[in-house]
Amino acid sequence: MAGKTIPHEVDPILLEVIRNKLDGIADEMEMTLVRSAFSVIVKEALDASASLFTVAGEPLAQSVAIPAHLSMLVPMVATILRNYPVETMQEGDAYLMNDPYDGASHLPDVAVVMPVFVEGRPIALSAALTHHQDIGGMTPASVPTNATEIFQEGLRIPPLRLLRDGQFDETLIALLKQNVRLPDVFMGDLNAQIACCSIGARRLKDLAETYGGNLLSALFADLLDRSERMVRNAIAGLPDGTYRHELKMDNDGVELDRRLTIKVTVVIAGEEITFDFTGTSPQARGPINAVPAGALGAGFFAIKAITDSSIPNNGGCFRPLHFELPEGSLVNPREPAPVSCRSVTLKAIVGCVLGALREAAPDRVPADASGELMLVHFGGRDESGKPYISSQLLAGGSGAGRHRDGTDVIETDVTNCMNVPTEALEMSAPVRVHSLRLRTDSGGAGTQRGGLGCEQTIEMLSGEATMTYRGERHFWVSPGHAGGSSGAAAAGWIDRNDGRREEMPSKMVTQVRRGDRVTIRTAGGAGYGEPKARAAAAVSADIENGKISQDVAAAVYGRS
């Protein structure tokens, strides 16, 4: 698979046209997926993505959505091709799976893969990955922070054929509907995935009509080779060497007093790079284990982030990357370890990889981000007895760079979800959002200040709901860089209707009832450089904008 140069006969302009066309198709697929979905988590938080693959299972194009999903689909597509070789596929087929121990990432992420046929021959695969609102298991929304086995996390779907000749496998549909809490929402989102794949297939066929299936297949190979070449060049531009970094995670949701370690050794040698996670904590009892797709995605994302973001995003980019993922560790757990909350770990892995690469490319890697994607799920029944499940996603601040402040409340790295707007949240569950605001003084102080976290207060209006809270950075803040301070820790608590206050210890599953108020504070990003060296005008502006208080301005920034 070594990088081949582009054959002379391929017109580079045509290649570029096709590439943009493929990206356009992927984006149209994504729009279809999001617009036709039923669940809040897809409609509003956009936790879904669409991709095109070669028939050999290499990614060709991905919608501008969640970076982590691209690499996650790779092993899933490989599993499906292994179980259903492409020559056994027919037009009108679609395949389905979600089992992390068969290539998927966690059970709510269900992949649909559809072969695309031109003149009776498969030329590509169209794929959609959606985080479903519920897939059964021990808590509504299927991401219990206290699971200790995958069997508790919901329905495991091995690679199966969902459609033949466009007809559902009735057994599969009956089992799916019976084992999820909101069968209508699940089927709505599943149908949106099928629609998404079908749109991709239709557009690819149009493209094949213009250029011919054979030429198109050849161009796909060229596109992958070209991306590989570009990534190799970019890696070659980094200084050879061995770079190490390590960071801690709060806990695994089950053993609450035990911190976990992510450790990476990055070896850059010529145009290849190896990520070795030896030294990372053994797999955890709680559900923060991340199957290999997670580390793969994190490594891939980190390379993209520090090299050239204009490199076309496809499977060629993966070829120069190598991974050492110790078996039985947090980054390569053994069945049946629970995995549902692995995005916490994915973010830590990216943070760790970026931390290591900061040494190789100091100008391109900012201080540590909050790296927190706070997730809270509410599931229960409304007053009419109708079941609901809704979710909120809140980000923290990003880390400050050498030349700029961190961004407030922004999704960084491999996840790229949106928060759920107040209106949508209040429509989908009996809750009232009382506030959503920036957290003053949460950004790590520095010459360049870290981005701020936010604070949201949500009140339950009726009945009783099971709430799953999954935070991070409660106990282990993002460390500052080059004299900068760390960002503020995350926090969360419940003010019960009877006046008691309960702390939320980074992860928990609990019941909330009418009148209970849940307050969530996300973490801030780390600062970069000595706070005292921060420009006075910038400090003044921060005070005016309420981003830092007078006290902190005086005590930390030395403003008199």
Place this chain on the structure above:
Amino acid sequence: MSKTNGKSSLDPITVEVIRNKLDGIANEMELTLVRSAFSTIVKEGLDASASIFTLEGETLAQAIAIPIHLVTLLPMVRHLLAEKPVSEMSEGDVFVMNDPYLGGTHLPDIAVIMPVFYEGQPIAISATMTHHQDVGGMAPGSTPTNATEIFQEGLRIPLLKLMDRGELNQTFMAILRRNVRIPEVVTGDLMAEISACSIGARRLKEVAATYGNNFLISVFDELLDRSETMTKEALRRIPDGTYSYTDYLDNDGVDLDCMVPITVTARITEGDIELDFEGSSPQVRGPFNCVPSGSLAAACFALRAVTDPDQLIPNNGGCFRPIALRLPPGSIVNPNEPAPVGCRTSTIKRVTSVVLGALRKAVPEQVPADPGGEEVILHFGGRRADGRGFVTSQILIGGSGAAKSRDGVDVIETDATNCMNIPAEALELEAPIRVHRASLAPDSGGAGERRGGLGAWLEYEILEGEMTITYRGERHFCRAAGSEAGEAGGAASAEIVRGDGSVHSIPSKEVARMLAGDRLIIRTAGGGGFGDPKKRPRNEVRADIENGKVTAKAAAEAYGFE
């Protein structure tokens, strides 16, 4: 439901021959099921059963196994027939399901149902049900006592074709294998169910070959009618009237401080009986809700016990025709989806004993005092030091209630369940556990002129690694009542003695973690006594002391024995 066709023209000897043939077939199915099963709970606990049904969904014969399985299969067979008329079935089709809200019982009980054809014509239905060792969900063994929704209890299987004209449904098998903790055992037991149904089908065909389809079907009708007539006659011997009884479950496993009442009112009028559960607890948060199949089974069993103590009436669907049930929707005996139901066996046992309690008021001499009426279900799940997973179970029982003419029996399954305990050898083979004690619990039988049966006293030690145990007891807080001045049976108890000597008391139900060196000590409940203890013959009290059933202290206090 009765078909009154007047005097039957069938030869009574032939009818009797065929009836015995059917019972024999059901028993052969059961043997096949148990002999070819993989799991301890079936091989040793015998928690599995086999039945034959008519095409209308009435029970024709059942193996001598677990009484509650008899009628529990019925709503599933009815659901199948409602969804899929026999005319659309083919030879070689096999159906599977377990969903309690579609007629099932609780998720571990998977039913396999096969229509039987002879010469292309459907003649009967062969069905088996097995309690599978694990069907996924939040706890190994799939009966978590702390579930609050059915989604936590395991894989829900709607009515599906397991085989289509002999072809196994690969989609179903793939999902099943992926969603249970011990796929080899579960698929092994499922295949045992198919074999048992096939044996039933083969034998029924042989019978049909001898007698012809039409004759056989008319015999089936005759058998059902006969049992109906005999049951009604027996019911007429019970004085007409209205009889109520209430007993309690300790708690629902979730709200631990709240006892759960189960109330029944039996109205008997001229050979018909209505059992009305109005007044029973609303459905509970924990998994002790019992879907109608279980309530029906309990009621049918209780009625069979009272109307046919000598087992003269052929045991089939005709016996159930005179019964009408009123199960208030949203109550513990008829919960609304998605209430959890995994531990409903405790409820079935209590439903059985309240029905018997109500009937005791009508025929006090025919019904003994309340039994221990608990079936402690204990699951152990974890990994050995070498990483191999295990899930195994133990079933423990208490004593039966004393009756007018005899003492209660020690440590015996009563009423609707009829399982065996797992022998120490089998348990120690399946899991790293040592059984230190399995003895009678002295003084646990309720004192009386006739003493209640004793409960058991057990002690287990965890030998390596760690495991999750699910303990589900009853009668910790609500003892078995005595009858006619007899005293209540002893309460049940359970505690974990940690390696460091600390003691944790289990409040009737719990999911707990145990580590190597921890010990679990359990005492099951005794049955209620009958009659004044002071009237117990002195030689019997002395014998009880000698046998260690009653201590000298208790003999003095309760029996006035000097």
